[in-house]
Amino acid sequence: MPFQLNINRKPQTVDAADDTPLLWVLRDTLDLKGTKYGCGIGMCGACTVLMDGRAIRSCLTPVSQATGSITTIEGLGESDKLHALQQAWIDLDVAQCGYCQGGQILSAASLLAQHPKPSDDQIVAGMSGNLCRCATYNRIKAAIHQAAGSQAETKGDNNAHR
Amino acid sequence: MPIANTFAQYDADLQALIAEVETISPPVATMGRRSFMKLAGFAGGGLVLAFNLDTRVARAADGHKPTESNTLNAFVRIAPDNTVTLFSKGPEIGQGIKTAFGLIIAEELDADWKTVKVDQAPINPKVYGYQGAGGSTSIPRGWDQLRQAGATARAMLVSAAAKQWNVPASECNAASSCVSHKSSGRKLSYGALAKAAAAEPVPDATKVPLKTRAEYKLLGKRYTGVDNHKVVTGKPLFGIDVQMPGMLYANYVKCPAVGGKVKSANLDEIKKMPGVVDAFVLDGTGNPLEVMPGVAIITKSTWEAFKAKAALKVEWDESSASKDSLTQAAAKAKEIAAKMPAPADNVGDVDAAFVSAAKVVEASYDYAMVSHQQLEPENSTAWWHDGTMEIWTPSQQADRGLKTVADMLKLPEDKVTVHQTRAGGGFGRRLMNDYMCEAAAIALKVNAPVKLQWKREDDFAHDFFRAGGYHFLKGAVDKSGKLTAVQNHLVSFSVDGTRPVSGGGRSNNSFPTDMAPNVRYAVSLMPLQIPCGPWRAPTDNVQMFVAGSFLHELSVAAGRDHVEFLLEWFARPLAPTSGPAPDPSRSFNPTRAAGVLKMAAEKSGWGKKLPSGRGLGIAFACSYGGHVAEAVELSVDAKKHVTVHKITVVSDIGPIINMSGAENQAQGGSIDALSTAMGLEINVEQGRIQQTNFAEYPLLRMSSAPPVEVHFIQSDFRPAGLGEPCVPPLAAALGNAIFAATGERVRTMPFKRVGYTI
Numbered sequence: 001m002p003f004q005l006n007i008n009r010k011p012q013t014v015d016a017a018d019d020t021p022l023l024w025v026l027r028d029t030l031d032l033k034g035t036k037y038g039c040g041i042g043m044c045g046a047c048t049v050l051m052d053g054r055a056i057r058s059c060l061t062p063v064s065q066a067t068g069s070i071t072t073i074e075g076l077g078e079s080d081k082l083h084a085l086q087q088a089w090i091d092l093d094v095a096q097c098g099y100c101q102g103g104q105i106l107s108a109a110s111l112l113a114q115h116p117k118p119s120d121d122q123i124v125a126g127m128s129g130n131l132c133r134c135a136t137y138n139r140i141k142a143a144i145h146q147a148a149g150s151q152a153e154t155k156g157d158n159n160a161h162r
Numbered sequence: 163m164p165i166a167n168t169f170a171q172y173d174a175d176l177q178a179l180i181a182e183v184e185t186i187s188p189p190v191a192t193m194g195r196r197s198f199m200k201l202a203g204f205a206g207g208g209l210v211l212a213f214n215l216d217t218r219v220a221r222a223a224d225g226h227k228p229t230e231s232n233t234l235n236a237f238v239r240i241a242p243d244n245t246v247t248l249f250s251k252g253p254e255i256g257q258g259i260k261t262a263f264g265l266i267i268a269e270e271l272d273a274d275w276k277t278v279k280v281d282q283a284p285i286n287p288k289v290y291g292y293q294g295a296g297g298s299t300s301i302p303r304g305w306d307q308l309r310q311a312g313a314t315a316r317a318m319l320v321s322a323a324a325k326q327w328n329v330p331a332s333e334c335n336a337a338s339s340c341v342s343h344k345s346s347g348r349k350l351s352y353g354a355l356a357k358a359a360a361a362e363p364v365p366d367a368t369k370v371p372l373k374t375r376a377e378y379k380l381l382g383k384r385y386t387g388v389d390n391h392k393v394v395t396g397k398p399l400f401g402i403d404v405q406m407p408g409m410l411y412a413n414y415v416k417c418p419a420v421g422g423k424v425k426s427a428n429l430d431e432i433k434k435m436p437g438v439v440d441a442f443v444l445d446g447t448g449n450p451l452e453v454m455p456g457v458a459i460i461t462k463s464t465w466e467a468f469k470a471k472a473a474l475k476v477e478w479d480e481s482s483a484s485k486d487s488l489t490q491a492a493a494k495a496k497e498i499a500a501k502m503p504a505p506a507d508n509v510g511d512v513d514a515a516f517v518s519a520a521k522v523v524e525a526s527y528d529y530a531m532v533s534h535q536q537l538e539p540e541n542s543t544a545w546w547h548d549g550t551m552e553i554w555t556p557s558q559q560a561d562r563g564l565k566t567v568a569d570m571l572k573l574p575e576d577k578v579t580v581h582q583t584r585a586g587g588g589f590g591r592r593l594m595n596d597y598m599c600e601a602a603a604i605a606l607k608v609n610a611p612v613k614l615q616w617k618r619e620d621d622f623a624h625d626f627f628r629a630g631g632y633h634f635l636k637g638a639v640d641k642s643g644k645l646t647a648v649q650n651h652l653v654s655f656s657v658d659g660t661r662p663v664s665g666g667g668r669s670n671n672s673f674p675t676d677m678a679p680n681v682r683y684a685v686s687l688m689p690l691q692i693p694c695g696p697w698r699a700p701t702d703n704v705q706m707f708v709a710g711s712f713l714h715e716l717s718v719a720a721g722r723d724h725v726e727f728l729l730e731w732f733a734r735p736l737a738p739t740s741g742p743a744p745d746p747s748r749s750f751n752p753t754r755a756a757g758v759l760k761m762a763a764e765k766s767g768w769g770k771k772l773p774s775g776r777g778l779g780i781a782f783a784c785s786y787g788g789h790v791a792e793a794v795e796l797s798v799d800a801k802k803h804v805t806v807h808k809i810t811v812v813s814d815i816g817p818i819i820n821m822s823g824a825e826n827q828a829q830g831g832s833i834d835a836l837s838t839a840m841g842l843e844i845n846v847e848q849g850r851i852q853q854t855n856f857a858e859y860p861l862l863r864m865s866s867a868p869p870v871e872v873h874f875i876q877s878d879f880r881p882a883g884l885g886e887p888c889v890p891p892l893a894a895a896l897g898n899a900i901f902a903a904t905g906e907r908v909r910t911m912p913f914k915r916v917g918y919t920i
Contacts, residue, residue: 016463016465017436017465017466020463020465021465024463024464024465027464028411028463028464028465029463031405032396033396033397033398033400033402033403033405034395034396034397034398035396036400036402036537036538036586037402037464037539037615038537038538038539038618039618039855039856040468040617040618040855041618041855041856041857043855043856043857044537044856046537072396073394073395073396074395074396077395082391082394082395086394086395089390089393089394090386090390090391090394091386092386093384093385093386093387093390093822093823093826094390095256095387095390095393095394096256096257096258096587096826096827096830097254097255097256097536097537097538097584097585097586097587097588098256098387098389098390098393098399098584098586099256099400099536099537099538099586099587100537100586101393101394102393102394102396105394123864124864124865125865127864128863128864128865129863130863130864131537131856131861131863132537132864133535133536133537133587133589133834133861134256134587134830134834135829135830135833135834135837135862135867136826136829136830137833137863137864137867138829138867138869138870139826139829140864141864
């Protein structure tokens with residue numbers, strides 16, 4: 001059945017079964033491949049998107065419930081300008097395989113919407129739903145601090161901050 | 163498809179595959195002049211840009227105009243606008259190879275890194291040689307070849323400029339994508355020279371001078387990954403992102419106990435489901451490296467495939483399926499341990515050493531089976547068209563996969579085209595190409611491109627697991643506190659009853675036969691049908707836990723400082739090896755070992771006074787070409803909850819290519835090892851893997867990730883890769899730290915088995 005969606009500031013009409021997770025509508029129907037399939041049960045966060053600015057798991061959100069304004073990693077920046085988080089991710093060379101990083105960045109965006117200058121503890125609380133199998137956690141933390149302009153508290157990790 | 167291989171054949175195939183991965187051919191000779199010849203087909207378009215510049219337009223680039231750029235060799239192309247395009251021959255699986263390969267070529271080419279683009283090379287072993295990524299060998303294998311690719315191209319550019327200026331080439335200098343002539347002040351960009359350079363004769367690669375480390379302008383500095391912009395903007399880079407017009411989707415359902423065959427399935431019901439295009443049984447080849455029997459479901463979307471999978475009911479013939487159960491394995495191993503078989507190695511006189519020992523320590527260690535769980539679930543897209551099988555795959559060994567698919571389908575190799583995409587993690591899992599073979603076998607029966615997509619649950623059920631194992635050890639130190647004897651009885655698993663499964667045998671490095679002046683080493687085997695395979699630093703990732711922990715037990719028994727004990731141990735005479743001399747860049751070197759250990763001790767504050775409940779542990783491993791020492795400082799509370807305050811990693815892998823990438827690997831490798839040592843385990847009942855998804859497999863999250871301080875000792879040995887070497891020392895350093903903090907010795911992995919949490 002048809003659904004009206006708002007994806008990256010654009011209205012979209014898609015035809016899908018109502019139990020289809022938003023994840024697969026984004027990937028297969030709308031060809032937005034930045035949102036990743038990782039586990040299908042909301043445990044890894046690779047499928048994270050923003051709905052009305054808050055991080056949700058698109059693998060557990062049926063298209064019928066995707067009624068808010070959806071932002072995927074493709075739509076986080078404004079036209080050609082990168083979001084501060086994306087720039088920090090590049091500056092600090094965060095990614096290894098990179099598969100989880102779109103979801104990480106969107107979780108971080110949701111975190112910064114709540115805590116514009118997050119502490120280490122707030123970062124950990126906000127980001128622990130996102131797995132990074134390559135374990136780039138220290139650089140993710142540092143990149144969030146950089147994007148937020150907040151002072152990194154982590155000690156003994158000078159390498160990630162250069 | 164005929165059943166060409168018996169099940170047992172897979173193990174022989176897999177061990178041959180891993181041997182191939184881990185063996186580095188003598189340097190230089192692998193390629194010779196051939197790869198640096200101007201390749202008419204390559205420069206002529208079509209082929210060269212038909213591969214995945216972007217997976218979604220994989221086939222749309224055939225209209226490439228070769229006149230726009232100039233190909234100097236299979237690795238280097240320079241456009242008139244001065245853009246230098248370098249080709250990375252191996253797969254990017256998160257180890258940073260695309261950036262590192264680009265840097266190595268660019269260094270010798272004297273290219274301006276700001277104008278360098280790195281593209282993925284097509285799979286063509288005739289041109290590129292080995293194109294896999296395994297055993298941390300990409301860098302050491304590619305080192306000479308890639309430097310020569312850059313240096314020969316540079317020589318051709320210089321030669322073209324010299325001709326134009328009518329001066330000797332020796333008076334010309336290249337730097338930052340320009341050739342200049344000092345005395346006349348003339349200067350030409352690579353872009354301006356490229357066309358003429360491409361017409362120059364190709365110099366003998368072995369005679370072109372290469373830079374010394376002191377001359378490097380690019381290598382050793384920090385670079386962000388060449389694809390990072392695409393990664394953070396969600397561009398379709400990965401195998402799972404492949405999209406083509408008219409493409410269908412598939413899932414493939416195999417017996418949950420490996421080896422089961424399809425007796426019957428409700429295919430008619432499945433075919434009536436929305437979006438289902440077809441459903442059919444494949445007999446497969448019976449080889450887990452290729453295609454096991456199962457049911458293919460073909461649909462119009464991924465979700466429809468997953469829904470149909472959930473509704474599929476298969477009755478399996480499990481007469482030849484795995485009945486493995488690991489619950490009794492530990493008890494069985496203990497039983498077997500009572501009877502030591504004839505030793506595989508016997509050096510010196512172990513019994514005499516035990517008799518004359520000042521202290522004898524006996525201990526048994528074990529470790530669980532674990533799974534890879536790279537974050538991008540297995541997938542491949544295959545399209546059977548015009549007599550060609552064309553495949554897009556996130557493999558670690560697409561070159562090998564091409565051969566496997568060709569053999570399996572009885573096609574000549576030139577009728578199989580494989581495009582390697584970026585891979586969302588590898589960790590050894592993607593050295594096997596079963597998902598690629600499945601996609602090809604399915605595509606034969608589907609008149610459209612088809613993307614096979616595994617569910618996460620499929621990745622759990624059908625992995626090639628890191629084998630568990632059991633070690634029964636006895637060691638001795640003499641009156642002066644020196645290690646004199648080690649006896650190691652390894653109880654491992656075997657498919658064929660004659661040799662340990664892949665990843666379950668002895669270490670690749672100088673353990674255990676070189677461990678002490680007197681060594682006895684024996685192996686017993688228990689049957690196992692569940693497929694096992696290479697998992698990040700295979701064998702070493704478990705055996706260095708055993709060795710590094712047991713060495714600490716011995717130094718504690720001897721009342722020695724562990725760092726001093728290890729330094730003395732490094733200097734032990736090594737048993738002579740038969741066969742050709744070992745590669746000096748990859749074999750154990752006492753000076754390099756002592757260097758990293760001393761620095762790890764210094765940087766971690768070895769010997770400092772720590773409050774109660776806090777401990778510092780240290781361990782060393784020489785693994786996959788890297789000499790690495792790691793120190794772990796942690797606290798343990800009354801409930802055995804572990805807080806890791808810091809991991810210190812010091813490694814000597816020769817010169818560093820990209821400092822940022824190297825630090826990332828050292829951090830990721832050590833934290834991956836921490837995650838696995840603390841909490842990961844796969845259980846098997848009746849041939850069925852008990853863990854189905856991340857809820858039962860607690861990979862470490864940010865909340866438990868400690869800071870990791872990374873240091874390198876840069877030596878002039880040929881560089882090693884860094885995907886693996888930082889994994890093996892961690893578990894022993896962790897266990898040694900817990901011992902220091904609590905007095906309790908952990909002799910099992912994962913540590914959660916004895917109550918420790920993180």
